[in-house]
Amino acid sequence: MNRILILPVVFILFTTVACGSGTQKNKDAAMEDVVVEKRDSAVYMLGRSHARRMLEQCTTTDMLRNELLDIRARESLIRSRMYPEAGQAYIQGFRHYLQESGDTLAVTLFGE
Numbered sequence: 001m002n003r004i005l006i007l008p009v010v011f012i013l014f015t016t017v018a019c020g021s022g023t024q025k026n027k028d029a030a031m032e033d034v035v036v037e038k039r040d041s042a043v044y045m046l047g048r049s050h051a052r053r054m055l056e057q058c059t060t061t062d063m064l065r066n067e068l069l070d071i072r073a074r075e076s077l078i079r080s081r082m083y084p085e086a087g088q089a090y091i092q093g094f095r096h097y098l099q100e101s102g103d104t105l106a107v108t109l110f111g112e
Helices: 002-020 027-032 038-057 061-081 084-101 104-110
Strands: none
Touching (some): 061 084, 084 104
16 A cells, blocks of 8 residues: 555656756766855765765665655755755755766656
8 A cells, every 4th residue: 555655756756856957968068067055065965975875775666765755855854944055955966976876767867
């Protein structure tokens, strides 16, 4: 029963992340354009750290799904307790680490 309820949530998460990432014609050009304000650099690095940990530790689909839900929850908390740009910096760090690592999950979540 829980799997039936979780699948739509995961689909919505993937859709939200993919739609929020915009279109990228050149992954390398997107990496060069990373601009993070000094006040957001720590939260950006936190996003990168969480992406690295996820790739190293998640060995099953269930673990990956749970971690992606946690990532989205952390982003929401950062946005609400700090300010919206901090949440964006967190997700940006997460996304950039996945793209740099060449993981297929980056393509699934964010496109090219």
